[in-house]
Amino acid sequence: MRTEGDTWDIVSSVGMTALFVAAMRAVESKQPDALVHDEFAALFVAAADDPDMNQLLNDRELWARSPLGTEFMGLRSKFFDDLFRTAAEAGVRQAVILAAGLDARAYRLDWPQGMVVYEIDQPKVLEFKRQVLDSAGATPKADRREVAVDLRDNWPAALIEEGFDPTVPTVWSAEGLLPYLPGAAQDALFARIAQLSASGSTLACDAFDADVDLAQLADLQAEQLRDTPFGTVDFTSLLYTDDRADPAEWLTDQGWTTTIVPPEELAERYDRPLTAVLEPYAEMFNSIKYLTAAKPA
Numbered sequence: 683m684r685t686e687g688d689t690w691d692i693v694s695s696v697g698m699t700a701l702f703v704a705a706m707r708a709v710e711s712k713q714p715d716a717l718v719h720d721e722f723a724a725l726f727v728a729a730a731d732d733p734d735m736n737q738l739l740n741d742r743e744l745w746a747r748s749p750l751g752t753e754f755m756g757l758r759s760k761f762f763d764d765l766f767r768t769a770a771e772a773g774v775r776q777a778v779i780l781a782a783g784l785d786a787r788a789y790r791l792d793w794p795q796g797m798v799v800y801e802i803d804q805p806k807v808l809e810f811k812r813q814v815l816d817s818a819g820a821t822p823k824a825d826r827r828e829v830a831v832d833l834r835d836n837w838p839a840a841l842i843e844e845g846f847d848p849t850v851p852t853v854w855s856a857e858g859l860l861p862y863l864p865g866a867a868q869d870a871l872f873a874r875i876a877q878l879s880a881s882g883s884t885l886a887c888d889a890f891d892a893d894v895d896l897a898q899l900a901d902l903q904a905e906q907l908r909d910t911p912f913g914t915v916d917f918t919s920l921l922y923t924d925d926r927a928d929p930a931e932w933l934t935d936q937g938w939t940t941t942i943v944p945p946e947e948l949a950e951r952y953d954r955p956l957t958a959v960l961e962p963y964a965e966m967f968n969s970i971k972y973l974t975a976a977k978p979a
């Protein structure tokens with residue numbers, strides 16, 4: 683269960699979800715036709731030394747029982763990779779990765795000269811990430827700056843303190859974040875992004891439909907996945923489904939141009955047919971909307 687101001691490390695509560703998606707990226711990275719090559723993902727999982735996550739990483743057979751398959755993570759990673767590549771090609775030199783978790787884009791993408799990448803997440807998550815990357819001798823390919831702050835708090839002040847410049851265009855990502863925020867915090871997040879975004883800024887985020895039956899998902903996890911690592915993290919107890927503004931509608935009202943892409947269109951775009959996944963996960967997965975928004979120059 684979530685509480686106001688709750689905190690976590692990489693093997694607890696919402697922190698564990700960052701480890702879980704890193705495990706999915708590591709598995710996807712091993713596929714012959716991988717849509718993401720994240721050499722750091724497996725390092726994070728190994729360093730966290732959680733038996734279930736290690737099993738996810740090493741047991742190929744297990745993925746046949748995965749509720750979502752790994753296609754999901756490949757498509758999602760590439761979608762956000764493309765966001766950053768497109769923005770960099772358009773001349774944007776400031777990126778903010780909201781809820782960065784174990785996202786290693788600052789290390790794995792070929793950023794242009796002068797690129798500054800801000801990573802926002804809770805302090806213990808960023809601390810774990812730094813320790814693993816430092817021990818591996820990894821070097822960022824951009825000017826990477828950590829902003830250890832809770833996204834329900836006054837994160838713009840912390841971001842500006844690290845050097846963020848609201849007068850130049852920014853590319854923002856909120857990947858795998860929104861359902862972990864209460865409705866009011868999500869609405870405040872977009873209001874703050876809009877306020878901090880100069881003309882020419884872009885953003886992308888993903889979220890599934892709040893109408894998805896979480897109780898049904900929890901039952902399935904408890905019944906069928908309990909003895910597998912997929913049963914370890916009870917996502918449903920970490921999510922908020924209270925009222926919130928629709929980001930696409932809200933941003934459109936603010937004058938941003940928005941585009942929504944459903945998973946099947948992403949699959950077509952990246953030539954990766956989606957395999958059937960278990961109900962009710964299929965309902966959640968199919969309801970995901972990948973949103974891109976641009977503030978006109």
Ligand SMILES: C[S@@+](CC[C@H](N)C(=O)[O-])C[C@H]1O[C@@H](n2cnc3c(N)ncnc32)[C@H](O)[C@@H]1O
Nearest residue numbers: 699700781782783803804832833834857858862
């Ligand atoms: C599913 S993970 C996604 C991580 C990363 N974006 C990725 O896709 O690999 C969710 C992340 O959101 C972060 N997060 C959730 N709520 C947060 C909050 N209120 N403040 C800061 N970080 C938060 C968690 O710490 C975690 O790293």
